[in-house]
Amino acid sequence: MALTDTDLVARVLASADHGAFAELVRRHQSPVRAFLRRMTGSDCHLADDLAQETFLKAWKKMHTFRGDAKLLTWLLGIAFNEFRGEARRRKMDVFEEVGDAGLERSAGSGAPNSNLKLDLADALNELNLNERGAILLCCQNGLSHSEAAEVLGCPIGTVKTNVLRGKEKLKRRLSV
Amino acid sequence: MNPPDEIDAIDELFRQQENRVEDDGFTARVMEGIPRQRRRAWVNPVLLLFAAGLCSVLAAFWVPWTNLPAVRPADLLSPSGAILLPWTLAVTVIGSLIWTAMAAVLRLE
Numbered sequence: 001m002a003l004t005d006t007d008l009v010a011r012v013l014a015s016a017d018h019g020a021f022a023e024l025v026r027r028h029q030s031p032v033r034a035f036l037r038r039m040t041g042s043d044c045h046l047a048d049d050l051a052q053e054t055f056l057k058a059w060k061k062m063h064t065f066r067g068d069a070k071l072l073t074w075l076l077g078i079a080f081n082e083f084r085g086e087a088r089r090r091k092m093d094v095f096e097e098v099g100d101a102g103l104e105r106s107a108g109s110g111a112p113n114s115n116l117k118l119d120l121a122d123a124l125n126e127l128n129l130n131e132r133g134a135i136l137l138c139c140q141n142g143l144s145h146s147e148a149a150e151v152l153g154c155p156i157g158t159v160k161t162n163v164l165r166g167k168e169k170l171k172r173r174l175s176v
Numbered sequence: 177m178n179p180p181d182e183i184d185a186i187d188e189l190f191r192q193q194e195n196r197v198e199d200d201g202f203t204a205r206v207m208e209g210i211p212r213q214r215r216r217a218w219v220n221p222v223l224l225l226f227a228a229g230l231c232s233v234l235a236a237f238w239v240p241w242t243n244l245p246a247v248r249p250a251d252l253l254s255p256s257g258a259i260l261l262p263w264t265l266a267v268t269v270i271g272s273l274i275w276t277a278m279a280a281v282l283r284l285e
Contacts, residue, residue, distance in 0.1 A: 018207060018210065021207070021210070022203055022206075022207050025202075025203045025206050025207070026199060026203045029197065029199060029202050029203060029206075030195075030196055030197045030198075030199075031195075033197040033202070034195045034196070034197050037197070048202065051202070052202075052205060052206055052209065055206045056206065056209050056210065059210050120189060120190075120193065135186075139186060139187050139190040140190045140193075140195055167184070167186045170186050170189075171185065171186060174189070
């Protein structure tokens with residue numbers, strides 16, 4: 001029978017088991033990297049660097065994992081903090097509010113549903129950091145609002161507002 | 177999970193997207209970055225034993241092993257420093273040596 005995340009975490013804590021940690025990385029690398037790729041605007045190299053740093057931090061801080069949340073939620077919290085730190089270092093414009101005028105302008109260009117994957121990536125890049133994070137966690141990763149609030153380190157009401165506002169902007173941008 | 181009434185076009189759009197990221201050596205790269213145990217397992221217990229041994233030798237130097245005063249029951253009721261101090265020191269030295277040896281053996285196991 002496959003070991004649960006809790007079993008693997010216990011092994012890492014008890015004996016710094018590298019094999020157990022490698023299994024945890026294998027299980028959770030995909031959602032963490034996918035989240036960071038979307039957050040960085042599809043910059044795969046930057047996203048993977050941040051994901052690597054996320055797992056290294058997780059190894060060092062594993063003793064602080066309380067186990068009352070899912071391991072993936074905890075990992076996404078570290079990943080989001082890594083991204084936020086990098087965004088500040090690079091002075092990325094992601095904290096700025098994107099005006100509706102800009103979104104409507106972009107919405108007018110091109111056929112809306114011709115290439116949804118590219119469209120969605122473009123549209124996400126036009127959301128601010130908080131909206132993008134909230135949308136990705138709730139819609140892409142299927143986290144509840146309370147779990148997303150834990151990851152983003154903000155009140156649950158703020159997450160709900162950001163999800164609603166972000167969806168409205170995406171709908172206008174994608175004409176769905 | 178989010179309430180069902182929030183499942184809308186955007187949720188559906190995300191569901192349709194392929195979000196799976198293949199490992200492609202990522203796990204191996206992460207594991208290369210994780211520091212190996214810096215010390216071998218036996219180093220810490222040996223250091224512990226050495227430190228405890230050194231301290232015990234120094235403490236034992238102050239215990240009058242050949243001249244420990246005899247202790248009568250009455251001495252325990254009315255403690256006298258002249259009698260109890262050497263015994264306390266001796267018991268502490270022996271006790272700490274035994275405790276350290278046990279701790280070292282347990283850590284080595």
